[in-house]
Amino acid sequence: MAYSDKVIDHVENPRNVGSLDKNDPSVATGMVGAPACGDVMKLQIKVSEQGVIEDAKFKTYGCGSAIASSSLVTEWVKGKTLDEAAEIKNTDISAELELPPVKIHCSILAEDAIQAAIKDYKSKHDK
Amino acid sequence: MRYFELFSIPVNYDVDLQEIGVRYLELQRAAHPDRHSGGSEREKLLAVQKTAEINDALQTLKHPLKRAEYMLAELGVEIRGEQQTLQDPMFLMQQMELREELEDIRACGSASGDVDSAIARFERHIKELDGEYSNELQGLLASSDENDWQKAADNVRKLKFVYKLKDELERIEDELFDE
Numbered sequence: 001m002a003y004s005d006k007v008i009d010h011v012e013n014p015r016n017v018g019s020l021d022k023n024d025p026s027v028a029t030g031m032v033g034a035p036a037c038g039d040v041m042k043l044q045i046k047v048s049e050q051g052v053i054e055d056a057k058f059k060t061y062g063c064g065s066a067i068a069s070s071s072l073v074t075e076w077v078k079g080k081t082l083d084e085a086a087e088i089k090n091t092d093i094s095a096e097l098e099l100p101p102v103k104i105h106c107s108i109l110a111e112d113a114i115q116a117a118i119k120d121y122k123s124k125h126d127k
Numbered sequence: 128m129r130y131f132e133l134f135s136i137p138v139n140y141d142v143d144l145q146e147i148g149v150r151y152l153e154l155q156r157a158a159h160p161d162r163h164s165g166g167s168e169r170e171k172l173l174a175v176q177k178t179a180e181i182n183d184a185l186q187t188l189k190h191p192l193k194r195a196e197y198m199l200a201e202l203g204v205e206i207r208g209e210q211q212t213l214q215d216p217m218f219l220m221q222q223m224e225l226r227e228e229l230e231d232i233r234a235c236g237s238a239s240g241d242v243d244s245a246i247a248r249f250e251r252h253i254k255e256l257d258g259e260y261s262n263e264l265q266g267l268l269a270s271s272d273e274n275d276w277q278k279a280a281d282n283v284r285k286l287k288f289v290y291k292l293k294d295e296l297e298r299i300e301d302e303l304f305d306e
Contacts, residue, residue, distance in 0.1 A: 031219040033218075035206070035284035036210065038291025040222045
């Protein structure tokens, strides 16, 4: 199957690969997996006191579309507030990357990873 | 559970693979299109369809994951091709670590004499995980409690990740040793 140029670009030059210090209280982690293909994705965000995402890193084991989806969302969430980041929909991701229907689940994975990271941040701080 | 009936075996997650093999040969012999070559077009078509069904049943019954997914679907729990993500942090953390371990195996590759023992250790680990999620399936799928089916579905979803690890390991072994 042919990947779009945008997917290939993200796969060849993934943005923001790596990890943030999970012991840092301003860092939150979202972990999700897709049973359909066995892909696993970890997305971490570092959030300022004002609730703005200052940094984001990801690590994904999966196909090119899954890597591109997570790479793209790390770019998108930086500079956004948590509420703005929560607005990102899988359809935005799949449209930007021109994902074919069989790869839509990769964009769902990325959307759920942001949601999980935001949830993790809120559960740590809303006490 | 049409496939089990077709093969005349009890509806059970635990199956006798040898029995399935024997039944398969019997069924294929009886249904073989050549046996119907003298028949009408309709009979020939039916024979081809029957052969295809027998093959589908075989592929489903002999593969542990496909068998579990099939049984769940027959019970009304459809998880084949579902788009829902799995969000179990402990399980996923472990998956991440295992994927990292695989990367290490690939990276040190044939340069290190230790690769055989690393692979053996990894295989043991996968086998333990496989057992952890597979062993309960017989009981859960035989239950009449819907909660047990959901539990079985959760185990099957996790097994898909475990099988993915098996595939990845095989791919790395091919890369390392098939030169």
